Amino acid sequence: MSEIICTVDVVLLTLHDHRLHVALLKRDHAPFAGVPALPGGYIHADEDADTRDAAMRTLREKTGIASPYLEQLATFAGPGRDPRGWSISVAYYALVPSTLIDQTSHPEVVMTAIDQLKGLPFDHRQIVDAALQRVRDKSSYSSLPVHLCGNTFTLPQLQNVYETILGEPINKVSFRRKIEELDILEAVEGQMETGKAHRPAQLYRLKKQFRQHLALTDRGLNSTA
Amino acid sequence: MSEIICTVDVVLLTLHDHRLHVALLKRDHAPFAGVPALPGGYIHADEDADTRDAAMRTLREKTGIASPYLEQLATFAGPGRDPRGWSISVAYYALVPSTLIDQTSHPEVVMTAIDQLKGLPFDHRQIVDAALQRVRDKSSYSSLPVHLCGNTFTLPQLQNVYETILGEPINKVSFRRKIEELDILEAVEGQMETGKAHRPAQLYRLKKQFRQHLALTDRGLNSTA
Numbered sequence: 079m080s081e082i083i084c085t086v087d088v089v090l091l092t093l094h095d096h097r098l099h100v101a102l103l104k105r106d107h108a109p110f111a112g113v114p115a116l117p118g119g120y121i122h123a124d125e126d127a128d129t130r131d132a133a134m135r136t137l138r139e140k141t142g143i144a145s146p147y148l149e150q151l152a153t154f155a156g157p158g159r160d161p162r163g164w165s166i167s168v169a170y171y172a173l174v175p176s177t178l179i180d181q182t183s184h185p186e187v188v189m190t191a192i193d194q195l196k197g198l199p200f201d202h203r204q205i206v207d208a209a210l211q212r213v214r215d216k217s218s219y220s221s222l223p224v225h226l227c228g229n230t231f232t233l234p235q236l237q238n239v240y241e242t243i244l245g246e247p248i249n250k251v252s253f254r255r256k257i258e259e260l261d262i263l264e265a266v267e268g269q270m271e272t273g274k275a276h277r278p279a280q281l282y283r284l285k286k287q288f289r290q291h292l293a294l295t296d297r298g299l300n301s302t303a
Numbered sequence: 304m305s306e307i308i309c310t311v312d313v314v315l316l317t318l319h320d321h322r323l324h325v326a327l328l329k330r331d332h333a334p335f336a337g338v339p340a341l342p343g344g345y346i347h348a349d350e351d352a353d354t355r356d357a358a359m360r361t362l363r364e365k366t367g368i369a370s371p372y373l374e375q376l377a378t379f380a381g382p383g384r385d386p387r388g389w390s391i392s393v394a395y396y397a398l399v400p401s402t403l404i405d406q407t408s409h410p411e412v413v414m415t416a417i418d419q420l421k422g423l424p425f426d427h428r429q430i431v432d433a434a435l436q437r438v439r440d441k442s443s444y445s446s447l448p449v450h451l452c453g454n455t456f457t458l459p460q461l462q463n464v465y466e467t468i469l470g471e472p473i474n475k476v477s478f479r480r481k482i483e484e485l486d487i488l489e490a491v492e493g494q495m496e497t498g499k500a501h502r503p504a505q506l507y508r509l510k511k512q513f514r515q516h517l518a519l520t521d522r523g524l525n526s527t528a
Contacts, residue, residue: 081348082309082346082348084309121380121389121391123307123382127381128381129378129380129381129391150377150378152375153354153375153378156353166309166346166354166393168378168380296523296526298521301521
């Protein structure tokens with residue numbers, strides 16, 4: 079048995095200006111020192127309970143973000159992806175509202191629009207692409223995009239988030255019916271969005287039990303069925 | 304960086320007597336010597352191109368099966384799953400027709416009905432359960448179950464395979480329409496199933512380009528939409 083490098087990498091996604099962004103950090107040592115890359119690092123066998131725990135620790139240490147919606151994406155491995163040797167990266171993806179990214183305390187985190195990505199080291203481009211594919215696939219039939227919203231949001235805001243991820247307009251009536259069927263939201267009493275010209279809209283938040291678990295629909299949220 | 308044990312495990316599934324079976328092999332050394340377990344083994348950094356390659360090699364060496372439909376399931380890891388230390392297992396699942404399992408050349412392979420599984424070592428029960436969940440989820444909207452059929456099959460046989468995996472009857476008309484939409488099958492000319500009392504049925508086989516890639520439907524194969 080040869081020695082294998084065991085790491086985790088996290089694709090941290092957020093929405094900013096109606097575009098998906100991914101968190102990158104300039105690497106502070108070789109290989110690829112100075113090059114922006116996904117937050118990642120070695121698995122610490124002496125402290126990590128599993129790879130999810132390693133991903134959470136990495137994210138917390140490198141971006142200051144704790145307990146986001148985090149899911150295992152896939153494992154990327156081989157002799158060519160890291161110049162240091164045969165390596166395994168167990169990749170995770172996380173979705174957070176942009177308000178959660180505090181760049182005052184972590185100025186080294188650079189949120190980069192996914193259509194502006196270039197020159198990522200290792201196989202990080204492939205990892206990002208796999209995460210985007212997963213998020214798009216899953217968004218059409220689950221509560222996943224809700225994690226890109228802030229603590230409270232209106233239904234039009236939520237629909238806009240779904241439309242941004244799916245890249246297509248969604249029928250408002252069937253969208254609202256399916257969100258209601260998912261039963262994932264609770265109205266925030268006494269709060270309304272203000273300061274807009276149109277009628278104030280009810281604010282909602284995600285029910286607590288769905289903060290770490292997805293709700294799934296049988297039929298796509300973007301279908302009119 | 305502590306040393307981490309890097310392995311692959313494969314959940315090899317087949318249908319026998321209208322029930323899903325999983326391939327187990329008695330372990331020939333500690334830990335759990337003599338206990339039936341999933342086919343698995345160390346990643347060989349000196350010969351494996353990636354973890355998929357390691358899974359293919361393991362399956363070929365231990366069961367004699369080459370080039371089945373094989374997909375990465377998930378990675379299982381932690382300090383407690385293997386008594387030898389902190390370990391990673393990149394788990395794959397494969398679907399094969401029962402005719403492919405030649406127990407003459409590999410008598411140590413025991414195909415076990417999934418409702419008869421007990422006492423699996425490590426976290427292999429959890430890995431099997433994750434594979435079953437994945438296969439059921441994916442079967443409702445993809446060509447996945449076709450890989451459980453032999454080289455040629457009739458549409459009623461294929462429908463029966465889907466019904467067995469999904470655990471529910473499927474409407475024949477909408478099933479056939481969706482299979483047609485998937486465009487994954489080609490008729491085998493001049494061949495009919497014989498020796499049955501009823502009218503002989505056309506035989507089909509999977510088109511070559513779908514042997515390693517799934518075709519997906521928008522709407523479930525078990526829905527009438």
